[in-house]
Amino acid sequence: MDVEDTRRYADLWAHVESETSRRLLLAALDAFADHGFEAATTRDIARRAGMSPAAVYLYYRSKVELLEKIMRIGHESVLQEVIDAMDGHVSAPDRTAAFVTAFSSWHARFATLGQVTARELRALPPERFGEILALRQATERLVADELERGAAEGELHVDDLQGTVRAILSLGVDSARWYAPQRGGDPESIGQLHADLVLRMLR
Amino acid sequence: MDVEDTRRYADLWAHVESETSRRLLLAALDAFADHGFEAATTRDIARRAGMSPAAVYLYYRSKVELLEKIMRIGHESVLQEVIDAMDGHVSAPDRTAAFVTAFSSWHARFATLGQVTARELRALPPERFGEILALRQATERLVADELERGAAEGELHVDDLQGTVRAILSLGVDSARWYAPQRGGDPESIGQLHADLVLRMLR
Structure with a gap:
């Protein structure tokens, strides 16, 4: 590092x-x-x-106590970051774009943490696994809710809600695997590219 | 298993x-x-x-010899599978869709192998790392070439070639992390969903 x-x-x-x-x-x-x-x-x-x-x-x-602490801080950080980013946006497409920008940027910016949080979930003791899973699900629900609302309002095209949510999360999670500053592109521009691609997916 | x-x-x-x-x-x-x-x-x-x-x-x-063998078989398998899937298709959008379907399906079907091939690259000795990297780059080049051709022929909309190729690969690679048959969906339908989302991205 x-x-x-x-x-x-x-x-x-x-x-x-x-x-x-x-x-x-x-x-x-x-x-x-x-x-x-x-x-x-x-x-x-x-x-x-x-x-x-x-x-x-x-x-x-x-x-394992060190892992628990790292996992909790990591998952709380990404959840807070997407909440903050969505705040102040109103329409479902804008809130979706804000989510994707923040989620993918976070995974590039904290690539080492993003790798560890994705890989080591199963190493947590059962009671902590549940807590962390709840944080992951809360993050996932934020974007799922926007896709559902956008589809209901006719602003977003969504054929397969669960599959589309997973695809959106995959763009971010996998950024933690490949991202390195020397490979070009800063975390913010990766987030913006992904938001652009996702909005295209949902037209 | x-x-x-x-x-x-x-x-x-x-x-x-x-x-x-x-x-x-x-x-x-x-x-x-x-x-x-x-x-x-x-x-x-x-x-x-x-x-x-x-x-x-x-x-x-x-x-390490076991890892080398697993890595080579895995990377050759996915490369061969995307080549076979693209074969017989002519237009850049059709060949791109065939690539995405095959690449994402492979990572869901061989999820355990897909996780290990993505995670353990750095554990390879330097001379083998180079061989495996060449296989990964050959796979990547197949889809990059179609995006370039499709953009030149006005059939695909591509703003950021490298970033879009990475996003396409992320959908597949990350499927190996989350996919499990009991979570619903079979590998083939995940591949088709991703191909549909990617073609939307490129309109």
Whole structure:
């Protein structure tokens, strides 16, 4: 992760108390992204954070607690970002475009987090899996509601609601897999391109 | 993996000599999907194949050799499938639709393989990474060429070639992440839905 990324992620968990906790979240995120949750070790996370493995346990009881925290912050962040983006728009097409722009931009901007949140869902303990799933479903429902309303008002053409919602989410989720600043394009312009393509899909 | 899946994957590596080699590929694929390549162990792969760990080494020198084989078969399979699907179609829109149908269907039909091929690219040794990347780029070029031709002939509307190609591929690649038969829809109808959405995008 470069300096720019580190700064962006620092903002994302600015509300987490203690600088060390925040540093550990970043170290864990990098370790999970590089090795996968299961293969990542507390020793590696500690090394990346410049701490001893024993010191990690003063902040987090386990590797899974770090994952839970990362997953919750990630899913709350994307949900809040699409809510904020849609706010102030009225028509179903405008609100849909705002959703897509924010959702795809978020996944490019926080590509490492987007990869980990999509890949490691099953590594969560059952009670936490349910919480995170509820956040994913809330995000999904925001765009599904707009497509339904737009179709009912005759402003959007939707043949298969569930399939179209999945396609819209796929554009964003997969951006986290391929996006890298050096491949050209900034997160915002990827979001706008996807919004343009989606509005075309729905004409 | 259920019986239906096992049969489908058996067909995919029918050309691999020896039933044991084929059984090991399936066992390795399942282990990589469940734990990630790095955390998967030869012991677990052997157990899934009903063999001793030592016996695995009579067939494959290492876990990475199993991954290489799986990656090559997967990438060759999807490339061949889109070539076959496009064959016989002439116009750029028809060839694009055939590509999208085949590409998205393949990723739903072989969802486990699609997840592993997308996730574990970086686990390949450098010389194999290059080979697999070339297969991915050949697949990508097939659809990029049609979009370019369609735009030149005035049959397709393309503002951002690279971004649109990526969006088309994302629909398919991400299907491997979320698709499960019990979630409704068969691979073929997902492919057709995506082809319909993509043609709308390009009007």
